[in-house]
Amino acid sequence: MKEQSSLGSTLVKKLTGNLAATIVVGTTLVLAVVIGVEGGPSQVINSIVTGGMWALLAVGLALVFGVMNVPHFAHGESFMVGAYVAYFVFNPIHTSLKENPNTFLGVTAPFLAMLAAAVAGLILGVILERLLFYPLRLKTKSGWVMNAFLLTVGISFILTNGTTLTLGPNFRGIPRYWDVPPLQVGSVRVAVDRIIAFFIAIISIVALWFFLRQTRTGRAIRAVSQDELGAQMMGINLNFIYPLTFALATAMAALSGASLLFMFQAYPTVGLKPLYFAWYVVMLAGLGNVVGAIVGGFIVAVLQSATQLFTFTVTVLGHEFQIGGIAWEDVIPTFVMIIVLLVVPSGIFGSEVKGVQEQ
Amino acid sequence: MLQLKNLDASYGFLQILWDVSLHIADGEFVGLIGPNGAGKTTTLRTIAGLLKPMKGEVLFKGHKMNTVPAHETTRMGISYISEDLNLFVDMSVRENLLMGAYIVRDQQKQLETLDFVYELFPRLKEREGQLAGTMSGGERKMLAIARGMMSNPLLLLVDEPSLGLAPHLVTDVFKSLRRLQETGVTLMLVEQRVNATLEITDRAYVMEQGRIVMEGPSSELMTNEHVKAAYLGI
Amino acid sequence: MASIEMERKNDASPLGAITAAMKRIGISPLGLVLLVVVALLPLIPPFNQEHMVRWLIMGAFLAAQAIAFDFTAGYINVVNFGFAALLGLGAYTSAILANKSPVLMVQPGLSPWIGIWIGAIVAGLVGLGLGWLTLRLRGIFAAVMAWFVGIALMGLVRNLTPLTRGPLGMNPSSLLNTTANLPYYYIILIMMLAVYVSLRLVTESHYGLAFKAIGQNLDAARASGINPTRYRVFNFALSSLFAGWLGGFYAHYYGSLTPQTLMHTSKTVEVLALVYIGGRGSMWGGMFIAFPFVFFIEYLRSNLTELPGLHLVIYGLLMVLVMILYPDGLAGLYNWAVEKIKGLGNSG
């Protein structure tokens, strides 16, 4: 009579009885505490906020791969599109608000911007799927995964450079969405933008989880990811599920781009870093694994904070090498990843549906 | 209910079915027997819309089905239970069954059918919450058959349900198919167990090397010299 | 250039013997003609202008990269997404070894003619490690892992400022004591040929078959007794070795190195696009297309300076179109045409 397991119990099940996961999660927690002591609690809160966003992005990646078998390399560009849309919706409102203040609009405008970004993501997702992946599917007889991957590389190139071409390489950003003082949480002051960004990530992930578990269409999506042929035999139309899945993933990425606009700003290559970390999460947690993606998101964010926070210098032949700091953000995690993959090649949570490892 | 007219089908350049014609009347229980690799599965896949025929016609209740995609054939009332089962391994038994009723929008109706298949396969009810991927071979078979019934099909195509099943379970499965026929479902059964198939079906076709080589009432086929020699080992 | 699988009767004439010998190293008669044309091009106006020669050098440089890249992508079906970083590794190794400037930590002052080889070996060794690391990963995850490693390498180069001057970049010494471009052109052309012929020799041997088998179906390859480990690692290492070697040329020809211009993922994508447009698995497709492509892109760039990034959009568009409309690329088209012509010949 237990039809669905709850998010929490699944999580616990995943963590216990898996040595690699336990070690990595344990280390992460210790690291988080050390970060808290060394860098102050605000650092920990930062990691939690970014962790939520990496998780949201990674869930999209995992979904697209699990259902459509597409290793999505243009996911960062969905993030970029979201950031731009949010900027272009929010900025005019914000400017006009300076002349005639309006509390209601001041509070809701950011949400409007994010909503617009999510809707733009949905539309972009459907268009890309119908325009590009659909014909590719008809054309490809073998080697679909690699072809789809290369297609997304092409899409990424077009979107990034097309944006440079039309909007220029300059940054468009906002200092903050809400002009209110930071909240006092215990002894720490946290910007409202961050808190809301975090809740948007969590709410989106939980909503997605319930959608996939509890609704007819959501179940159909999972069915396709588990057995495509079986799903068709149940009467599920792949030409409905594919665009829907791709649109959902794109919308989630666009939403994170929008809600993090105050942190990342909008510029053509803004998606590269989110893409990198989202893929990082997915490699770490194993694809097709939503719960893994959530935990992985936080692990990666903590690792990232630790890299930024702890720096030391090595002197060789009278020259100083600085190790650590923000410039090492894409170096040290890779080395950690290499070590993890050497020990557990299919990601720390293994993969139920589609393994990373060659069988 | 169903009619195949001079059907040719192929995988790529490799033609498998040659000029296959057969028909199934409403409420009939028809068998399709033949050696391994004869093209029985291919025939079912073509009917189910998973494979487009090269030539000839598939007619279902008078509709031409040649280019109807698999998910549409299901919606029109054809349910195909494949050899590979194609279960959703990370879903529970109950979720799998509900997926089977994906095209049934009426929740009440879904639950009624669920009760019906649980009655038919009590073991599935006991294992309701278990993940399909963790079940035994026999249980999976049952689940696949039960799931195939969940869409309330008009025509049920069953591909080798006895394959890899313990003998007493085979009897169970065959009994449940018989019961299904009694509820008005039309059935087509592909089997290697020729004897048992001819015992429960009304009529049967024999397929060899992609062609229908013989057809007739099952009772007559059972006494046929060729069938006896080639399939019954008499 | 075009290695055509043309069935030619090997008559005993000297011409026949030469054709046969050329065929063994993957050069068909038509390819030979094209090669001669490309070699003579910088002597003929308007191609003898210095900027045109520079374009030709760029073309040969990209062509050589495309061959080395296709050796991995087209054969074992793993996209080495860290390719540009390995190229940069070779370039930086050689540049550091050649350094004489006291600004940097070390001043070995080694001749670039030697440094280039050491750079190649270093890149080859890292490629070996990368091949080994990604061994157990499915094709796509191997690509992603290579991407991570590439990003990390670029980050290292950026961060180890006492060695590399970081984002400021290095100014390595020149390979030749001349400002003329033409000698460099012949050097890179010979390098390109060397890459092509050596990799051709490998793919024409039993290695080629094993690579293709692994690329198409790893399990089936394993079942038929091929040990994927050895082949995949070897393939990665060899391809990276050549990447590093070419990087050395870049360093000592352009005389300016920054992590961003050489090692960035988008540099890999440019090569990848060439390979796919040219026809993956053909070796010659990307090489062939590189020359006209560079001319087209550079022409655009010099005429449309107000549209930065247009050439990259074109790269992306062409790649997407090729994937969707004609996944076999130019080489596939060529083979199809040859088949057609042969068919006509037979029936006529």
Ligand SMILES: Nc1ncnc2c1ncn2[C@@H]1O[C@H](COP(=O)(O)OP(=O)(O)O)[C@@H](O)[C@H]1O
């Ligand atoms: N996907 C496929 N691609 C190519 N050939 C296939 C495929 N599936 C089956 N075949 C071939 O088609 C023939 C008929 O197969 P099948 O219909 O499965 O026979 P049966 O179900 O009667 O044992 C066999 O020779 C088999 O090898």
Ligand SMILES: [Mg+2]
């Ligand atoms: Mg069969």
